[in-house]
Amino acid sequence: MRKRVIWPSDRLQSGEHMGRTQPYFVFMCPRCRHFTLAPAGQKRRRCSYCGKIIDIRRAAKAVFDDASSASAAVREYNARGSDEFYRAVERSRERVLALLPDERVDIEEMTQDAPVTTGKRRRLMQLLEREACDTACPLDRIAELCPEYQLDWEWVEQLLNRLANDGIVFFPHPWSVKLTAPPGADSKPQRTVDVKDEIVGLLRQHGPVMLLEDVVAHFAERGVSRESVEESLKQLLWDGVVYQPLTDRLALVE
Numbered sequence: 001m002r003k004r005v006i007w008p009s010d011r012l013q014s015g016e017h018m019g020r021t022q023p024y025f026v027f028m029c030p031r032c033r034h035f036t037l038a039p040a041g042q043k044r045r046r047c048s049y050c051g052k053i054i055d056i057r058r059a060a061k062a063v064f065d066d067a068s069s070a071s072a073a074v075r076e077y078n079a080r081g082s083d084e085f086y087r088a089v090e091r092s093r094e095r096v097l098a099l100l101p102d103e104r105v106d107i108e109e110m111t112q113d114a115p116v117t118t119g120k121r122r123r124l125m126q127l128l129e130r131e132a133c134d135t136a137c138p139l140d141r142i143a144e145l146c147p148e149y150q151l152d153w154e155w156v157e158q159l160l161n162r163l164a165n166d167g168i169v170f171f172p173h174p175w176s177v178k179l180t181a182p183p184g185a186d187s188k189p190q191r192t193v194d195v196k197d198e199i200v201g202l203l204r205q206h207g208p209v210m211l212l213e214d215v216v217a218h219f220a221e222r223g224v225s226r227e228s229v230e231e232s233l234k235q236l237l238w239d240g241v242v243y244q245p246l247t248d249r250l251a252l253v254e
Helices: 008-014 067-080 083-099 118-131 139-145 153-165 196-206 212-220 226-239
Strands: 024-028 035-039 044-046 053-055 061-064 169-173 176-179 209-211 249-252
Touching: 024 067, 024 083, 035 067, 044 139, 053 153, 061 067, 061 083, 067 083, 118 139, 118 153, 118 176, 139 153, 139 176, 153 169, 153 226, 169 212, 196 209, 196 212, 196 226, 196 249, 209 212, 212 226, 212 249
Parallel strands: none
Antiparallel strands: 024 035, 024 061, 044 053, 169 176, 209 249
16 A cells, blocks of 8 residues: 655645644746745646746745735735845745755756657556546656656646646646546547536636636536636637636626
């Protein structure tokens, strides 16, 4: 029987930190330049804006005492720009070193993207079936196991996003991934389906505002691809049924 590894995100979700604050890092996505956050100790998270999986160890980081203050900082930095962020990075330098000591980055993590092959894809699916079938698996754990499966993390990151678009995996949290399709279902993308009415119903039930990623995850659990959700959302936005109060949020037009 395999021993379960406890990760920082597991402790956060399980409530181990209830009663004491958990420091959070705030950092910038290198692709879309939006700011985001993650619990201190987490090495990777998926950007809610563009889907890039960010290596937090390599990013400039500011430290905040808890999720609430970090969230407020993210909103401020995304609204006003990066000047204040870089001042916060300077103020946080010593705390960052204490919370996340320098680590040697494996040479394999520097490897350029490799071409997609059936064998590599099959090995990744085997990894996901083992680690992310019954419960969500931290991205850190996936990256840690890449050498064991002879996989390059940069390539895995790209394929995870493609599998998410096909509805085969989803990201229940920005730092974890879960397999939604049964074993062996990775070879054929799902067809696009119309879920406009279902999206409206979901927003009415859980509104007034929902995170875009929560909507995508809701439908991924039901076998609906991200592409289907995004196509339906485009039509709803065009028709004026929903709007986006922020780039990562959805709300019904009342």
